[in-house]
Amino acid sequence: MPEESLVRAMALMRVLAGSLEVGAALLMLRFGQVESAFRINAWLGIIGPAIFLIVSSLGLTGMAGRVPPLKVVLLLGAVIFILASTQL
Numbered sequence: 001m002p003e004e005s006l007v008r009a010m011a012l013m014r015v016l017a018g019s020l021e022v023g024a025a026l027l028m029l030r031f032g033q034v035e036s037a038f039r040i041n042a043w044l045g046i047i048g049p050a051i052f053l054i055v056s057s058l059g060l061t062g063m064a065g066r067v068p069p070l071k072v073v074l075l076l077g078a079v080i081f082i083l084a085s086t087q088l
Contacts, residue, residue: 006062010055017051020044049083 024044028037056079064072 001061003062006058010058013051013055013058017048020047049086052083053079 021044024040028040031037031040060072060075067075
């Protein structure tokens, strides 16, 4: 996949993630209840890391041929640590 296509896909995923966040905030305001807002926030907590993984995977795919294998392993490790740190 050409680099420009990867960058576009990464940006599109981030636009989608931002749109979901804004939409969720509007739903929270519309429902106006803590319980509903909590449920919506829980869904965002599930969707957010998935989008993070997808965007990170696209970036690593684009860099895989130019980055030494050790650095790719370190980048993957960093992604895993970020995800692990967000778990309760």
